[in-house]
Amino acid sequence: MKRADYISWDQYFMGIALLSAERSKDPSTQVGACIVDDNNRILSEGYNGMPAGCEDDIMPWGKIGDPLNNKYFFVCHAELNAILNYRGGSLKDARLYSTLFPCNECAKAIIQCGIKEVIYLSDKYASTDSTMASKRMFDMAGVTYRPYEVKGKKITIDL
Ligand SMILES: O=c1[nH]c(=O)n([C@H]2C[C@H](O)[C@@H](COP(=O)(O)O)O2)cc1CO
Numbered sequence: 234m235k236r237a238d239y240i241s242w243d244q245y246f247m248g249i250a251l252l253s254a255e256r257s258k259d260p261s262t263q264v265g266a267c268i269v270d271d272n273n274r275i276l277s278e279g280y281n282g283m284p285a286g287c288e289d290d291i292m293p294w295g296k297i298g299d300p301l302n303n304k305y306f307f308v309c310h311a312e313l314n315a316i317l318n319y320r321g322g323s324l325k326d327a328r329l330y331s332t333l334f335p336c337n338e339c340a341k342a343i344i345q346c347g348i349k350e351v352i353y354l355s356d357k358y359a360s361t362d363s364t365m366a367s368k369r370m371f372d373m374a375g376v377t378y379r380p381y382e383v384k385g386k387k388i389t390i391d392l
């Protein structure tokens with residue numbers, strides 16, 4: 234008889250998004266994303282970080298003050314990185330797992346590259362205009378989104 238306590242596809246891909254987030258240098262919010270096709274093959278992954286060549290040790294990681302001296306103008310979001318990291322052909326009809334609901338800028342990229350479904354873990358910025366704009370665009374463009382259902386399974390990886 235087959236083993237019973239294997240993880241589901243959703244757990245597998247959100248698990249990969251969570252592991253990707255562990256690469257983030259952002260001291261306050263680490264985000265990971267994983268893109269898969271409709272055969273459950275992983276197409277790409279990403280996490281939030283400074284653009285390539287922009288030194289993590291030189292760029293600002295704070296949240297407040299002068300826009301040129303905090304992170305927001307500079308950080309490339311996990312979802313956008315996952316889209317841009319893809320080295321294959323098309324992302325049409327793919328699904329995207331993200332540890333955080335995509336912002337409006339990532340939502341535009343998600344729609345434009347043909348991703349059809351978004352599965353998210355946290356929606357901690359649900360009350361912001363950015364997230365509300367994302368949902369409006371997803372609704373109009375026919376991109377479905379659903380919260381990831383946490384099952385409480387614990388996995389320890391000894392790295
Ligand atoms: O969807 C997202 N994807 C993503 O990668 N991010 C990144 C940008 C920042 O590095 C961090 C958010 O920072 P903070 O929670 O401190 O405002 O998460 C933020 C969002 C939502 O705004």
Ligand SMILES: [Zn+2]
Nearest residue numbers: 310335336339
């Ligand atoms: Zn974003």
